Amino acid sequence: MGDIEAPDSNGPRQSALLSVLPSREFASSRKGMLLLAEVALSFICFVCFAASAAAAFVTVPLLEFLAAVFVLFAYSTKFNERFKGFCWPLTDFMRCVTASIIFFIVAIMAVSKYADGSSKAAGVFGFIATIVFALDFYLIFNELASFLKQGGESNEEPSAQRDEFSDSDSD
Template identity: 65%
Template sequence: GLSFITFVCYVASSAPAFLVAPLLEFLLAIFFLFADAKQLNDKWQGLCWPMMDFLRCVTAALIYFIISITAVTKYSDGASKAAGVFGFFATIVFAIGFYLIFNEVATFLKQGDS
């Protein structure tokens, strides 16, 4: 949800170059939601689904943090500031996400060692 709101704010702002990152994160979140609903993780055993989700959260947190700082400091319009604030909230949400997923990834990797 935050990715879509941030995307809409960047569309309305004077910083349209930053709208790609929230759009991609929104689409990736929809893909992972779809994959979980269709239980693709059971069908495609060769992929490490928890690790892919972990890496998505880590990269999203870093990218959102960087573009939010840039949007807030470089652009002065209200939509850019709002996108930056929502980007900071998204950074926190993704950081919590990769912290919570870390336990699942550690369990998955321990199973591979046995």
């Protein structure tokens, strides 16, 4: 019994927590900061709507929070590179477009229809979330447009195809 060591209680717990959090490189990137802002603003709007008279609008920030957390997790763990079934930039673009439109409408409704302070706060944070989501879809649109101008091919694929053709020609 003397040769069995006690496991370090902080080791596995700390590594499990770090595997869920986004990496430092991704969190400091432009996309990482935008996704973290989307998650935070959606959660703040959710809490404000839950505490307000406009509690009927609580579904919008909750769904956007869950979608932003999923995309943050997918990008930070590079799940999007392993799962090629979706066109991830287009999916992210559509998520941001719909979120910005819906947040804008809900924020206008919350500010104009309800008089309590938490509804007004939810509306203000909804307008800020609209700006963040709109900035994200603008940047994604620019990346998609430059990708389509290149003919829809990445730089790596044509060079790999050229290598295959030159290898088959030399046979």
